[in-house]
Amino acid sequence: MEYRKIKDQENYEDVSQNDIESLHGKPLSGVVSNSTPSSLGGSTKSSWKLKSIVTLALTLLTSSQAILIVWSKRAGKYEYSVTTANFSVEALKCALSLVALAKIWRSQGVTEDNKLSTSFDEVSVYPIPAILYLIKNLLQYYIFAYVDAPAYQILKNLNIISTGVLYRIILKKKLSEIQWAAFILLCAGCTTAQLNPSSDHVLQTPFQGWVMAIIMALLSGFAGVYTEAIIKKRPSRNINVQNFWLYIFGMIFNLIAIIVQDYDEVMNKGFFHGYSFITVCMILNHALSGIAVSMVMKYADNIVKVYSTSVAMLLTAVVSVFLFGFHLSLAFFLGSTVVSVSIYLHSIGKPQPQK
Amino acid sequence: MEYRKIKDQENYEDVSQNDIESLHGKPLSGVVSNSTPSSLGGSTKSSWKLKSIVTLALTLLTSSQAILIVWSKRAGKYEYSVTTANFSVEALKCALSLVALAKIWRSQGVTEDNKLSTSFDEVSVYPIPAILYLIKNLLQYYIFAYVDAPAYQILKNLNIISTGVLYRIILKKKLSEIQWAAFILLCAGCTTAQLNPSSDHVLQTPFQGWVMAIIMALLSGFAGVYTEAIIKKRPSRNINVQNFWLYIFGMIFNLIAIIVQDYDEVMNKGFFHGYSFITVCMILNHALSGIAVSMVMKYADNIVKVYSTSVAMLLTAVVSVFLFGFHLSLAFFLGSTVVSVSIYLHSIGKPQPQK
Numbered sequence: 001m002e003y004r005k006i007k008d009q010e011n012y013e014d015v016s017q018n019d020i021e022s023l024h025g026k027p028l029s030g031v032v033s034n035s036t037p038s039s040l041g042g043s044t045k046s047s048w049k050l051k052s053i054v055t056l057a058l059t060l061l062t063s064s065q066a067i068l069i070v071w072s073k074r075a076g077k078y079e080y081s082v083t084t085a086n087f088s089v090e091a092l093k094c095a096l097s098l099v100a101l102a103k104i105w106r107s108q109g110v111t112e113d114n115k116l117s118t119s120f121d122e123v124s125v126y127p128i129p130a131i132l133y134l135i136k137n138l139l140q141y142y143i144f145a146y147v148d149a150p151a152y153q154i155l156k157n158l159n160i161i162s163t164g165v166l167y168r169i170i171l172k173k174k175l176s177e178i179q180w181a182a183f184i185l186l187c188a189g190c191t192t193a194q195l196n197p198s199s200d201h202v203l204q205t206p207f208q209g210w211v212m213a214i215i216m217a218l219l220s221g222f223a224g225v226y227t228e229a230i231i232k233k234r235p236s237r238n239i240n241v242q243n244f245w246l247y248i249f250g251m252i253f254n255l256i257a258i259i260v261q262d263y264d265e266v267m268n269k270g271f272f273h274g275y276s277f278i279t280v281c282m283i284l285n286h287a288l289s290g291i292a293v294s295m296v297m298k299y300a301d302n303i304v305k306v307y308s309t310s311v312a313m314l315l316t317a318v319v320s321v322f323l324f325g326f327h328l329s330l331a332f333f334l335g336s337t338v339v340s341v342s343i344y345l346h347s348i349g350k351p352q353p354q355k
Numbered sequence: 356m357e358y359r360k361i362k363d364q365e366n367y368e369d370v371s372q373n374d375i376e377s378l379h380g381k382p383l384s385g386v387v388s389n390s391t392p393s394s395l396g397g398s399t400k401s402s403w404k405l406k407s408i409v410t411l412a413l414t415l416l417t418s419s420q421a422i423l424i425v426w427s428k429r430a431g432k433y434e435y436s437v438t439t440a441n442f443s444v445e446a447l448k449c450a451l452s453l454v455a456l457a458k459i460w461r462s463q464g465v466t467e468d469n470k471l472s473t474s475f476d477e478v479s480v481y482p483i484p485a486i487l488y489l490i491k492n493l494l495q496y497y498i499f500a501y502v503d504a505p506a507y508q509i510l511k512n513l514n515i516i517s518t519g520v521l522y523r524i525i526l527k528k529k530l531s532e533i534q535w536a537a538f539i540l541l542c543a544g545c546t547t548a549q550l551n552p553s554s555d556h557v558l559q560t561p562f563q564g565w566v567m568a569i570i571m572a573l574l575s576g577f578a579g580v581y582t583e584a585i586i587k588k589r590p591s592r593n594i595n596v597q598n599f600w601l602y603i604f605g606m607i608f609n610l611i612a613i614i615v616q617d618y619d620e621v622m623n624k625g626f627f628h629g630y631s632f633i634t635v636c637m638i639l640n641h642a643l644s645g646i647a648v649s650m651v652m653k654y655a656d657n658i659v660k661v662y663s664t665s666v667a668m669l670l671t672a673v674v675s676v677f678l679f680g681f682h683l684s685l686a687f688f689l690g691s692t693v694v695s696v697s698i699y700l701h702s703i704g705k706p707q708p709q710k
Contacts, residue, residue, distance in 0.1 A: 337543045
């Protein structure tokens with residue numbers, strides 16, 4: 001199929017999902033693997049600090065990602081292949097995971113938890129998130145028959161709700177009533193912040209459009225929650241090994257996508273045709289965000305991830321005011337207020353042990 | 356000054372405030388004074404029931420009020436004098452209070468709590484809410500030099516915050532952290548529900564406009580909270596007596612307004628010039644809502660009143676879809692969701708006794 005089609009309207013928000021898609025991660029290398037080597041692969045007393053660092057990293061990387069996209073749009077259109085870019089992201093993440101592992105092997109030696117070799121039992125579930133995202137991305141081509149781009153932006157906020165529901169059902173983790181209320185508010189607040197004069201189109205979405213949007217939200221939520229389940233199943237296993245195996249499958253699936261969609265293009269024009277400095281920046285950023293998502297899954301959870309990417313969305317808008325002279329709407333302020341209250345409620349609403 | 360000037364854009368929301376303005380009330384006569392006579396003037400075991408009834412009454416009356424205004428707009432312009440209509444509302448409320456009192460005297464006899472005569476000490480504070488509203492209404496003429504009508508609609512939601520803050524400071528009643536969060540959400544949700552393409556004007560409001568809007572919100576919040584303080588100061592005093600005295604001052608202040616603003620008009624054209632069937636309906640509705648506000652102050656509080664009028668605003672919009680073929684925007688659904696969550700949080704977030 002064609003180069004870069006729905007990338008523009010797509011990426012801004014989906015950034016974090018794209019990265020889970022090929023779920024794997026290496027721990028912001030220097031920071032984590034050197035300064036707190038003991039905390040890798042298990043929860044220690046510094047887990048709160050680690051959780052904060054990875055959450056902050058995810059937030060900053062996701063918001064700078066969206067800014068890179070705006071910047072690249074301004075710099076003119078780019079004609080690189082989305083599938084080769086996605087493959088490059090996976091390959092880079094794989095490489096970074098190996099570099100981090102090499103460091104750890106040198107300092108700690110090869111142990112049961114950080115050895116690269118694995119059992120079929122361990123590795124067999126790793127392709128599942130990648131497959132789920134593949135299905136979701138295929139559906140994405142069809143949903144535009146029923147829903148226009150601004151409406152799709154709005155509908156994607158359903159991901160927030162689906163993640164919360166599946167997190168509860170699959171991981172069996174309990175959110176308190178207040179945290180549920182906070183999660184509904186997060187969804188409403190994010191949607192409000194994105195309101196623009198054409199948002200009301202979403203109310204004309206036909207039934208099929210709603211069904212597809214809900215299925216896509218469930219697929220995306222399920223992939224995220226399932227990844228967390230995989231990573232958390234073996235808490236002592238080194239995150240870099242887990243990431244390596246996740247990313248290997250990401251590479252395989254993206255390779256298939258290149259062959260199916262862009263084989264002729266790549267053969268005629270070359271793999272890196274149309275790549276610019278900004279393309280490289282975006283690939284680097286995607287790779288680091290993907291790793292940050294994995295780290296959040298390991299040391300925090302999907303709920304933290306959703307909050308983190310929501311805050312990143314607001315942060316991007318504020319930074320865009322200074323960088324690109326964007327205007328903030330009243331809806332943005334109202335949505336941000338609701339999101340802020342939601343974060344506050346989530347933090348004070350921790351489930352009581354006696355419940 | 357001229358007839359009916361800013362009534363159209365003004366009344367829709369300010370309805371409840373206008374009624375507090377001349378704060379007084381008679382207890383939905385039959386319902387309260389006959390069926391639960393023992394509960395009048397004090398808190399009994401049926402207080403929860405009473406609280407629910409008056410809150411429901413206020414909600415329904417306020418929402419039907421807004422619908423009457425839309426209906427009257429559709430029916431063509433009306434040329435009655437706002438000051439004479441306000442006076443009529445006060446007079447009607449006074450009359451209804453006296454009718455209710457007469458019934459009570461007949462069934463229970465005249466007691467210390469339900470006698471009409473009063474001390475200077477008791478009655479001296481009753482004109483204060485009316486004076487506060489008079490100042491606020493005068494300011495209203497000037498704020499339009501800085502703020503346009505849609506922006507003013509948005510800014511009036513500051514009343515919610517000012518009521519919460521003054522309720523805390525003046526009545527020294529504690530809201531829990533969750534209830535504060537809920538109150539911020541109520542303000543954000545109501546504003547979101549009212550968003551329309553011209554709402555962003557509010558962001559261009561000059562500094563003087565903000566100052567005036569804040570002062571008006573404080574005056575309005577203060578009048579509401581002060582009325583509650585007056586009514587609750589003597590819990591055993593019959594509400595109809597309290598209302599009678601409040602409304603007497605409402606009549607006096609509105610009489611002054613007629614003389615200052617509309618003396619010539621009334622002299623030339625007559626007091627009831629331009630009154631139509633719908634004018635009479637609106638006066639009746641205003642009078643009953645005013646009484647409902649008083650009842651909410653007596654048996655519930657300002658917080659309940661704010662929630663009640665917010666829900667009425669949403670209810671009006673929904674009913675208008677069926678009555679007038681209005682369209683609901685996505686912003687309306689999002690705002691309604693936030694308001695609903697806010698109500699839920701307010702109810703579960705009651706302050707803990709140990710705090």
